[in-house]
Amino acid sequence: MVSIQNLSFSYRKKPVFNGLNLSFQAGHVYGLLGKNGTGKSSLLRNIAGLLFPQKGTISVNGFTPGDRLPIFLQDVFMVPEEFYLPDIPVPDFIRSYVPFYPRFNSDKFRDYMAVFEIPSDSTLQNMSYGQKKKVLISFALASNAKLLLMDEPTNGLDIMSKSQLRKILAQALDEERCIIISTHQVKDLENLIDRITVIDDGKILFDQNVEDISRKLSFRFAIDEADLADALYSESSLAGNVIVTPSREEEETRLDLELLYKAIVTNSSKITKLFHP
Amino acid sequence: MNQFFSFRRFSLLISKHWADNKKRYLLSVIGFALLLIVWFIFTILVDPHSPMQQEVQILTFFFALFGTGAFYASQYFRDLGSRAKGINFLLVPASAVEKILCSILFTIVIFFSVFTAVFYLVDVLMVTISNQFLTSHNPIRQEGVINVFRAAILPFDGISTLNVLLIFFTVQSIFLLGSVYFAKYSFIKTVICSFVVFFLLFCLIYVLYEYVMPRGGYVNGFTSYRVSRFNAGEDHLVQIPGWIDDMIYFVLMYAITPFLWVVSYYRLKEKQV
Numbered sequence: 001m002v003s004i005q006n007l008s009f010s011y012r013k014k015p016v017f018n019g020l021n022l023s024f025q026a027g028h029v030y031g032l033l034g035k036n037g038t039g040k041s042s043l044l045r046n047i048a049g050l051l052f053p054q055k056g057t058i059s060v061n062g063f064t065p066g067d068r069l070p071i072f073l074q075d076v077f078m079v080p081e082e083f084y085l086p087d088i089p090v091p092d093f094i095r096s097y098v099p100f101y102p103r104f105n106s107d108k109f110r111d112y113m114a115v116f117e118i119p120s121d122s123t124l125q126n127m128s129y130g131q132k133k134k135v136l137i138s139f140a141l142a143s144n145a146k147l148l149l150m151d152e153p154t155n156g157l158d159i160m161s162k163s164q165l166r167k168i169l170a171q172a173l174d175e176e177r178c179i180i181i182s183t184h185q186v187k188d189l190e191n192l193i194d195r196i197t198v199i200d201d202g203k204i205l206f207d208q209n210v211e212d213i214s215r216k217l218s219f220r221f222a223i224d225e226a227d228l229a230d231a232l233y234s235e236s237s238l239a240g241n242v243i244v245t246p247s248r249e250e251e252e253t254r255l256d257l258e259l260l261y262k263a264i265v266t267n268s269s270k271i272t273k274l275f276h277p
Numbered sequence: 278m279n280q281f282f283s284f285r286r287f288s289l290l291i292s293k294h295w296a297d298n299k300k301r302y303l304l305s306v307i308g309f310a311l312l313l314i315v316w317f318i319f320t321i322l323v324d325p326h327s328p329m330q331q332e333v334q335i336l337t338f339f340f341a342l343f344g345t346g347a348f349y350a351s352q353y354f355r356d357l358g359s360r361a362k363g364i365n366f367l368l369v370p371a372s373a374v375e376k377i378l379c380s381i382l383f384t385i386v387i388f389f390s391v392f393t394a395v396f397y398l399v400d401v402l403m404v405t406i407s408n409q410f411l412t413s414h415n416p417i418r419q420e421g422v423i424n425v426f427r428a429a430i431l432p433f434d435g436i437s438t439l440n441v442l443l444i445f446f447t448v449q450s451i452f453l454l455g456s457v458y459f460a461k462y463s464f465i466k467t468v469i470c471s472f473v474v475f476f477l478l479f480c481l482i483y484v485l486y487e488y489v490m491p492r493g494g495y496v497n498g499f500t501s502y503r504v505s506r507f508n509a510g511e512d513h514l515v516q517i518p519g520w521i522d523d524m525i526y527f528v529l530m531y532a533i534t535p536f537l538w539v540v541s542y543y544r545l546k547e548k549q550v
Contacts, residue, residue, distance in 0.1 A: 049367075050367055050368070050550045051549050052549060068372075069280045070280055070283070070371055070372055071278070073369070073371075076368075078364065080360075080361065080364050082360050082361040083364070084359070084361040084362040084365045085365075088296060088300075092296050093296075096289075096295075097293065099289050100289060100369060100371070
């Protein structure tokens, strides 16, 4: 669905990507992780056609995003971190924006709004940032766009809304749709993401399926000193030392995205070796 | 569906723009009408013996038209100066042609129509009131409502008001281009850039006239030039074909505006957020 070949992009004199290659397939939820300023949002905006690559190509559903053709824009919806919605009643917003998205499902929009507990006849002007974000997310999902780009979607959402978002996103995923989520709040979307891509310094540091990660890595408390010595990453807590370690045979532990991310950032060479022996 | 222009998408874009901005536009129209009333009352108070003179009406019309029009056009693409609003604007599934045409429709066609309608509404009201109340006590000639499309503009007697309107469309298009070009302070930046461009053009023409053209002067417009030959004692008249004059007039009056629209289109296409 999304193919990025040899992408180079920079802001004036600050290089962001240099020769980046990456692809995203339909039917998956991708988690784009990385430190601040590593280019996660820039990558999403390049994919959406809001920024243009200096070198290399991006193809989304066979289209070049930078052309911003209406047929391309109908199938790509972006929920940016900083977003704008006009100060009009929700029904007016729906009336004027929906006709641009031919596959928009009004029933689903109402369902999502109901899950988020937002009255469908309210005015956007009177809503908080979090409520507006929920309207935008509901609209994005109901648009049935094949590619959904979400930049920090859980920012500004309360605890209940975060779990509602997980529920809605899980419902919205189908074989034809690809969802790419850029986030710092890895815990918020832990059980939803099925492929993790970590960007660091404009490069792909790690790009693996959750299934493979669960098979090859173990997230648990250290039993003894030897365990701690073998760990790829360790962190002390009140209950003991939590470690990320290569899995033993047929061992299955629950994936901890935050620990995984820390392990990748602090010990990327060993992790890479483990996945690419 | 055509990816360059579709009438359906264009009409949807117009509806969307109206839905997003109707509150702001309606308030602006009311505000403008009130300002106009205050202005006309002020002119009546300043000169109560000849209220609502036609010169006042026509100058008010054109000053307000150019002033408010240029400001409105310079604000049309202000969303592109904000990341959040810019993303919203650029990701609306419509082509750049449709977005530019929508801006032209609002800043030129609709703005001019609404402006003229509001102006006449206030103008007729104020002329009627001033004729009814003020002149009933004083032996003063009653003024009529001015027809802006036929009026002679005193300082520019040679220019018809229809030509002034064509100049207005060009000015609107300059500010519309400035609005796409400059993310912030587009009105001021466009004013400054326009002055710089006109100053450079003026300098270029001055240099050409002073140092490149032979001694002499233009006769009856720009197509005839009399070359003075003081030593030979005989002047020469150099004439270029009339169609060149027609072409220059056509370009100045009709071609600059569409050219500015085309530049705005390409600028919008390459806009990044």
